Amino acid sequence: MSRAVVVERPGRHRLVRRGTPVPGPGEVLVRVAAAGICASDRELYEGRRDAAYVRYPVTPGHEWAGTVVAVGDGVDTGLVGRRTVAEGFRSCGVCERCRCGETSLCSGGYAETGFTEPGAFADHLTVPARLLHPLADDADLRAAALLEPAAVVAAAARAARPRPGERIAVVGAGTLGMLAVQLLAASTPAVLAVVEPRAARGERARAFGATAALSPEEAKAARGGFDLVVETAGAPASAASSCLLARRGGRVVLTGMFAPGAVGIDPVHLSLSQLELRSVFGASSAAWSDAVRAFGAGLLDPGALVTHEFPLEDFGAAVALAGDGDPRTGKVLLRP
Structure with missing residues (x-):
């Protein structure tokens, strides 16, 4: 079984229990270690996000890190067991902008993990393997959950x-x-x-x-x-x-x-x-690579920004705390 926070509509959420997702062709299944809550997640929950950039009901969570536990057809089985993060934008990879390396400007239509696609406020999520950025075997996944804003x-x-x-x-x-x-x-x-x-x-x-x-x-x-x-x-x-x-x-x-x-x-x-x-809106694949390299080299210390951690069951309290304006509140994480 796998749990997930589902925001059914603005201001209404529930924790659901269902079967563990199965990765499709070209996808991986990731066990989430930590997921960050940011202002855009609060906008999603409160119904203040532009309707073109969200699709209810949805499992939020676009800042995350975890471990690959299964792969779909056509994906290297060597990824199983790897610690990883992944790009949020589901760029098409074939339009002119993608072919120029500007994947955050993809003209194939907006799709993003945690906004239009199921996100990481869950025990597991599936993502296209081509979006992965594997981490070192000893990478701190709590800190790596902040590699999305770092990108x-x-x-x-x-x-x-x-x-x-x-x-x-x-x-x-x-x-x-x-x-x-x-x-x-x-x-x-x-x-x-x-x-x-x-x-x-x-x-x-x-x-x-x-x-x-x-x-x-x-x-x-x-x-x-x-x-x-x-x-x-x-x-x-x-x-x-x-x-x-x-x-x-x-x-x-x-x-x-x-x-x-x-x-x-x-x-x-x-x-x-x-x-x-x-x-800047989001990050290209190249920027993601830059962030992951900087993290691996010790130039970034995202974990130092985390001040609060909550289990999935306390999503309501966590999202209320995130962005509350208290200078003592830094990054808020959900820990499945």
Whole structure:
């Protein structure tokens, strides 16, 4: 038997018990070790996610790590027993964007584990074997559950092209922001500042390599002072304020998920400052590979961000805690 959390519709969930899923051709069956809850999972549960990006009823869970326990037809049996993570986007692999390596821009239609396909808030899940990124035999699966947001940060780093000695600002010190600090610190910047209204989180970022922690008010005095700005907060004004932090000719990468009504970026400032502006939604296969390599090399320490762990039975309490705004709440995990 296998258990799974099913969100039947916004605000309503139940824990179901059913037969263990069977992997189909080209698929693997994974026993989930840990799965992270993020803001988008809370949006799904509360019914605030764009209808084009969710399909009810659904088992959420797109941030996870586990162990392969069975394979379907056509899949290498050597994968059985391997610790692994997997890409969330079910890219088609054959469209023009996929063939160019831009799998997060797949034009074959949106499908993603945990939103339109059964996710990891369960004892087991099945995923296409081609999406796997196997880990080392001794990999910490609790920490590896955060490799999905780490892959988003790796995608931002690919777009940002950090160079040694640059002045870098990271806006926001949530999960994405802390992972961004860790990854960007490896590029040996001259300055790596975090902009965060919650002082405790800003100070904690120093332990991961930040050289300064600025409040939004303090950041105003540093406008125009950064070669690269990586926005991770998704707050209503953070896209616009991130552009003001960058120097003329600087680079800005947006990774936060913005809600309707967010403050727009000033097109006059954008034009006159000749800023290079990129956005990131999800991660390509290449960015996933970058994140897994960085994790294996010890450049990322995602496990340090975990503050709470719950069993599947306590999904309701876990999703209420995640994103509650308490600065003491870091990453929340479900542990089947």
